[in-house]
Structures are given as structure tokens and as C-alpha cells.
Amino acid sequence: GFEGWLSIDEYFKSATTDHNIDGVSDYAKFLLSKGYKPNKRRKYFSNKFPAKLPFELSKPKFLETRACEFLERHAKEPVVLFVAFHEPHPPYNGPFNNEHSLGEISLDSSFDNVFGDQIPLYYRLRQENSGRNLHGAEAYRRIKQKYFGLITEIDHSVGAVLSKLDNLGISDRTIVVLTSDHGDMMSAQGLLGKEVMFEQSVGVPYLVRMPVQQRSMRCSQSISHIDFIPTMLNLMDKPPHPQCVGKSRVNLIRGESSSPDLVFLEWAPLPPKRKMQLGKESKLAGKADIDRALDQSTRAVVSPDGWKLCLRDKDKNELYNLGADPDERHNLFYDNSHRDVIADLTTQIRRWQARVGDNLKV
Incomplete structure (x- = not known):
């Protein structure tokens, strides 16, 4: 497993022996050091609290800073660095809420689709619940505007990490991957969030930058996330782990054909x-x-x-x-x-x- 852990959420603290599960997250400790007082259960910060802070005190900036410090310490060693941003995620609020004008925000083409009886009841309940909480297209557009602002927030931090690789002179021997665990409906079918099997929810970005890569290319076929770990291990010349049921897709990354x-x-x-x-x-x-x-x-x-x-x-x-x-x-x-x-x-x-x-x- 990983030798070091850094936690930003109270319910996702690592289970390593040297990390106290009953304590607060590393990010909460950071906010405490800045003089902020918890607003939930005396020692925890709610998810809504950090979303109101300036970018310099945000979770992405916190992770960006720690990631860059890690790279500085280990620039001459072979390492694996996994940076898991929480954003873009509910409560859909952050320091770049107004970065994108509301006029440039469009809704999904299926926004006005109303589920009939042949659609799973669970999905109809989701749509009914969204309709109760959000009234009209304008409400969805404002949430999507903030969602784009959260993506911009991540862009800043991802860019800083990539710049650190360049400044340390290790970009030409570093594999960089940008992906996510799920998508977001973000107005499609009149829904927000995940928990459904529609394409907007199950589709994720999957960008791979190889060392000394000379040109960009796009893989048109569908790829499963279950192949992610076998592919990364293959790229690092490591054997597949018995726990992995997927398979390496290195051939696609290298531009080779595959059925x-x-x-x-x-x-x-x-x-x-x-x-x-x-x-x-x-x-x-x-x-x-x-x-x-x-x-x-x-x-x-x-x-x-x-x-x-x-x-x-x-x-x-x-x-x-x-x-x-x-x-x-x-x-x-x-x-x-x-x-x-x-x-x-x-x-x-x-x-x-x-x-x-x-x-x-x-």
C-alpha cells in the first residue's frame, strides 16, 4: 500500500496504524491552524464550510501544496503520487462560482425529458426529488455555473502540479493520469449527481500523458475503469496483481489497435x-x-x-x-x-x- 496518507474528509481517513481514525482529518487540522473553528460536532468542519473559503484555503489548494512538497522531497526517487480531489462535487459551491457567465451555461438536451412508467421507479423518484428542490431551468443553470467553477478550481491545482514536475525537471520521466470515479448528470434527464446508469453519470475523463509524448491521440472505443490498475502496473513494468480482474490497455495508449x-x-x-x-x-x-x-x-x-x-x-x-x-x-x-x-x-x-x-x- 501507500506509505503516506493525507486526508481531507472526516469520513475518508486512512486506516493505517499511524493515522488515528477517531481524530480529525489533515485538512481540518490545517483549518484549525489558521484559526478557524469547527461548525459541526465541535471538532469537525461540515462539507459546506470549506466551500465558502477563498481558494488559498480550499481543499484543492491544500492538496496541491502537499503534492508539490512531496514531489520536491522525492524528485530523485521512483514514486507513485495519488491526488484525489473532492471537487467538483456537492454542495456545488466554491471560490470560482462566477468565473463563467450564466449566459454561456447551457443545459443538457435531455433536461426536459419526463420519465414514464417503463423507467425504473428509483429513477422516477430521483427526478421527482430534483423537481421539488429545483424550480425551473434557471436553477439548474446556476448550479451548472458553479459546477464549472469547481472544475476551474481543479484546473488551477492540476496545472500547479504539472508545473512543479516541469520545474523539477522530471516531466520527461513521469506518467500523468487524470480520471474520476464517476460523472455527474448536471441537468441531463432533469437530474443532478450520480447513482444512475445514464452516460453522463457513468462516463469519466481518462487522460494519460506519457513521458516525452510527441502527439495527442484519442481512443474512440469504450474503456472500463476496472482496467486502470492493470494498465498502470504495466506502464511501470510491474506484474499484474491477483486482485485485479481487468487487463492492461497499454496497447491503446501506445496507439496500437485492439478489438x-x-x-x-x-x-x-x-x-x-x-x-x-x-x-x-x-x-x-x-x-x-x-x-x-x-x-x-x-x-x-x-x-x-x-x-x-x-x-x-x-x-x-x-x-x-x-x-x-x-x-x-x-x-x-x-x-x-x-x-x-x-x-x-x-x-x-x-x-x-x-x-x-x-x-x-x-
């Missing part, structure tokens, strides 16, 4: 607090149906030819033709003309489950 593969996705039930938020005051179904839908798990697959199948254990299933319907407005699962596609992709999902030891019945 496209299926991409598998999954989602687990929501935590209790989130279930209470979505199920409260809903008129879409009775309590039993709502409780069941909020406890659903999803197993999904995206095929190289653009079909996406989502199977669930406690809610409705979905099938989309991403080529013909990129906005995912038309659920074709209950259309009898696509039985062969459903059968084939269902088989693929179950083979994947068997391979990785997933016993969920969908």
Missing part, C-alpha cells in the same frame, strides 16, 4: 439516509414499492456496437441503443423486437458475474 470489449457496470443499494430523502412525500407509488426500488442493485453492460442493458433485482430493467438514442430517452427493454439483444447481453452479464464471484440475481 473493443464489453464494458460492465454495477450499482449497489443506497445508504439508509439517502433512501429516506428520496422516499419522503413521494406520490409515485406506495411505501412498499418505494422501499423495494430504493433497495435495488444494478448490473449493466455496454456493447461495442452501442447497446446498453441494465438489469435489476428489485426494479425495472432498461435497454438503450446509444447510437440511435444518445440521450437515452427510449427504454427498449419492453419492446419485443429486441429479444435477441437482451438475451445475448444478459448472458454476457451473467458470465461476468460468474467470473468475478458476483452472486446477485438480476
